[in-house]
Amino acid sequence: MRWFGFGFNAFGQIYVREKTTEVKSTDTVDEVKVSSPAELTLSKDCCLNTVVQIKASWSRRASLQLDGDNCVHLTGFGSVQPNESCGVPELSHGSDVFISEAYLTLGFSDKIEVWDLQKEKKTRSWSMEIKTLPETSGSHVSLPLVPGGYIAMKPPFYRPLSQHLKAKSLALSAEHAILLTASGDVYTWGQGSHGQLGHGGLSSEEEPRAVEALLGMPMSSVAAGGWHSACISDGGDLYVWGWNETGQLGLPSRGLRKAQQQQHAGASSQHSGSTPAEELREKEENEEVFISIQAFPALVDVTPSCEVQKVSCGHRHTAALTTTGELYTWGWGDYGQLGHQSSVSSDEPQCVEFFREKQMRVIDVVCGAWNTFAAVVKMDVGASS
Template sequence: MPSAASGRGGGTSTLFAWGCGEDGQLGAAEAPTPGATETNDWCVEAPRAVELGESASGVIVSACAGSRNSVCVTTRDDSSSCEAYAWGWNSHRALGFSYEECDELHVKTPKRHSSMKTEDGERINVVAIASGGWHAVCVDSDGVAYGYGGNEYAQAGPPDANAEHRNTSIPDRDWAPIRALLWPPRKVSLPAPVAQVSCGGMSSFALLHDGRVFEWGQTSEDDEPRTAPRQLDAKDKHVVEIAAGSFHLLMRTRNGEVMSYGNGSYGQLGLGATGAADVCRVIETFGRLGVVKIAAGGWHSAAVTAGGVLYTWGRGEYGRLGHGDDVKDKVVPKLVELDESVFIADIALGGSHSCAITAEGNVLSWGRTTLGRLGRVIRDPSSSTCGVPSRVAFPPLPNGKRWKALKISCGGRHTLAVCTVSTDDADVPTA
């Protein structure tokens, strides 16, 4: 559900961010505490509005928190055109700006794409962007996918014949030249229009409108990089949603089943054991529960059923699975125990934290507590773990109004939430 974009955080809706901001991924020009710098971790411990700029207009159709950067796309009410914004870590051209537009390593505030173009000079009307480790894939209004950024494993797209000999003008954190780069954005050759894209650490995935799923790059470190898109065998099932973790993939089928593929070192595939799966397999736990939403994080996974019930599995460290004091890894999905009145509407997973949206539009967070990941102040210095989903408090509004979350995306160490103003009563148990 789209919401009205507000360039200055006013009006009836806005984009909020919290967590680690050392790379500019929170869209804040200045650090919130004196002395914090790009080389000294700093954070925002509660939701703070992101200013898209005075000229921002339309509705937010997508927002993505990447590993160390952020992107969002807005469209006008008549859907005639879209505008893309990006900020944060710009190594490997990961933000999608040309050298003329931006040569900064850290883009501290949202920057609008004046015009993203292909290598042939054609303008790309971007409607969605997915960010990976240091690459990205965007989709245009015709359902065509384009990759750009770091391409060491062909994760952005078919490698440039000259990639190994091309250096950028921007050094990486170790001040060594970046050599494997795909720029300008290059079309990914796929047999049908794209419905959704999702990026892992070194791989990319595309869901086509006809229900097929394709991958390229390197999903598992044990595999050779795939330099051209390869169709995944979904056992003739029609896939309607995909979610890429760092090194694994979840797929939701039209019948509400969940399939998994890739690295399963911590049980994140949900197949009953650790270890990789080189073919797509159905997670048997869900049976006929009817899954309506999936999410994949660094090393953990989640699913929401039609009844608003949340399941998590995979790595349990820091309480990221939401099972209280139980921080053990889970090789099969386990129900997250919440108050019976809580209905989960959406879920997002980050590197080591998790967030959910309830039917009332409240945001719950849990997992690793450091660097403001959870969007709420936690003053227990003895533990970096919070395994109990609890409500995130947004800035107060006058006249009994409140912020209602519509979309949420967790990155490596930060979170983005698209919210609208609501007058509904949300004083119901949230955990």
């Protein structure tokens, strides 16, 4: 398995370009933006083939490596040397990792530790022992979920959850949370100013509240972006809601379409031979319903040929992985985080052709705030593209 990244790279979260003492660092644009998928690097002695999990914040990437000496490598802002390990202890078998901009959470088989990343010398800020409950022993839950509750992005780190929810997975953003229950129901709470809670309004919720529009349709996974949310049904359908300013919901965005029309008008103004009637007809054809905030879950048709098996959300972009191993991205693309080898934004899901052209099958996708990471394997001989 190989990992690739694209998008925001100002702190070397994706790769660090080697420089000589004779060359000054003036080409900052290429270092900040990675618009074409680039294979990730750790240190010279580490192999990414053994990395099973990646989590990302705005300025850092945490890579969980399982190869006999289980460890977490922290790459990006705050590293003393490029691609240096963050200095946290080795993790035991069955470990997990979760990262925010300020803290790194490590999951052991018998305890949870939270490390402060804001200090020059990484220090352990908080820890708690955990015991696997009998009723959950047959099912694995991932951070930030822990038995009886979840780990928040800021103190108090442990937040209890009602036992009746029977949480299966949890997605956290800086301002809201999305919980998936064992029965496939979706609950949200937190800040709702951009419709990201999916309850039809813009109010906030202090306690988990069921997304009524999804009741009766069991969901298999959930994801939280900066101000938008997503989930996948058992049948592989993708539902999204929240803010759509840069097309991150995959729905028509007025801002993006207006910018595209201005570019088109500028390119064609010098040789336009359209009659007034043709211009009026073109204007009417371009009239459509634009969506700035989608306060209820909306179905997005990523691709009619296959189902969606995983979705991940950045601050203002979204990535979806299909059952055929293809990666689709949409939303804000200024840093190349859509992987289309450009900085163009899009309010329509588009396939990342790089992996198809390289005959690679995508098996996992993780969005950072302004970047995207994908795990790939070589496509089987004879497999359909």
